[in-house]
Amino acid sequence: MRSIKKIHKAISAPIGNLITYRALPTPSIDIDGLDPFLFLNHHGPQKYPARNSGLPFGPHPHRGFETVTFILEGDIMHQDTGGHQSTIKAGGIQWMTAGRGLVHAEVSSEAFKANGGDMEILQLWVNLPARYKMTEPNYIGLQKEDIPEVTLDEGKVTLNVISGRWQDVQAPISSLTDIKLSTVYFKAGGKFNAQIPAEHTIFLYVVRGEISVNNQSVTKLNLVEFNPDGEDLHLEATTDSVILFGHAQPYNEPVVAYGPFVMNSEKEIQEAYQDYQQGKFGVWQD
Template identity: 85%
Template sequence: MRSIKKIHKAVSAPIGNLVTYRALPTPALEIGELDPFLFLNHHGPQQYPARNSGLPFGPHPHRGFETVTFILAGDIMHKDTGGYESTIKAGGIQWMTAGRGLIHAEVSSDEFMANGGDLEILQLWVNLPARYKMTEPNYIGLQKEDIPKITLDEGKVILDVVSGRWEDVPASIQSLTDIQLYTVYFKVGGKLTTQIPATHTIFLYVVRGELNINGQTVTKLNLVEFNQDAEDLIIEATTDSIILFGHAQPFNEPVVAYGPFVMNSEKEIQEAYQDYQEGKFGIWQD
């Protein structure tokens, strides 16, 4: 089995009244160490009252990477300067390729702000290699019913195929860099056994519950860092659980991150800020 290098506890990082845990980066795991996975914020779970102000992510720029947003509860209304706009509800995902740069906003729908309700959202940043840093921006929003699901272990494991494929089942999203991503839901006792190429970086974050992962107990709000020494992965749930799980071939390129931009050099970061200030990411219109 692939050995576990370290288990990293997500750190509390609230944003105003939004409960937030940052699983990556943390003081013990720097950005770039789980190449090509860069960043993960876990918002919630929490309950919003009626007549709330919703999510606080108004218009802001990005360049050089992709954002993948998993809506477990609540909703997100997305809008960007590429002309994309959608409202994705619980169980859906948003995949945005920032590429050469755009401005976007991620806020709650009018319905959610009026009525309130449960909210839990994960946002993962996935790097782009140098050859795709300046690719054309793109956005895909998928509702729950648009995502292929696989039932395993006599119904005790349900796997959402978010990107790439699972065995012979393709996802609705095929990434530029063959990123494989899944959301996996376990009933107590559910078991998932798979093989991941030893050269690949594994991304595994426990959203809820408690599981035995390759012989070690891992509880909610923990990110598992693996060594690249074997292929076998065995995950068994000791309670009802949810994990965010994926893997990819590392890019092995320099990672320079500053604010909303992730590039390969300081010079490229400076260029990103200049291009943004000159309106090259588009002009935001309410």
């Protein structure tokens, strides 16, 4: 079995009145500690009242990586300077390839701001290798019904196939670097087994509940870091649980991150700021 190197507790990092836990990076793991997975913010869970101001993520730039946003509760209205716009509801995801650069906003819909409701969102940043840093930006928004489900262990486990492939089920998203990502829902006692290439980085974050990971208990708001020493992964839910699960071949390249940009050198970060200031990421249309 793949051995666990360390379990990292997400830290409280509220954004105004938005409950936020940052699982990566934290004081115990650097931004390049799970190459190519860079960053994870867990927003919520919380209940918004009627006539609220919604999510605070107005227009801001990105370059050099991809954002994958998982809407567990509530909704997100996306808009970017590449001309993409959509509102994704609970159970859906947004996959944005920032590439050479664009400006986007992720805010709540007018209906959510008027009526309120439950909100819980995960945002994961996935690095791009040097050869794709300046690729053309792209955006894919998928509703819950667009994402195939695989039912395992006599209905006790449901795996949402978001990118890559699970057994004979192909995900709707084929990432540039064959990154595999899924959300997995467990009923208490549910078991999930997988074989992951030993050289791959595994990303496993417990969103809700408690699970046994290769015979070690992991509770909610914890990120598991593995050693590259085995292929077998055995998960069993102690309670009803949800995890964010993925794996990928590491890039083994320098990571230089500053604000909304992730590149391979300080020079490239400076160029990103210059290009953004010169309007090369596109012009925001309200």
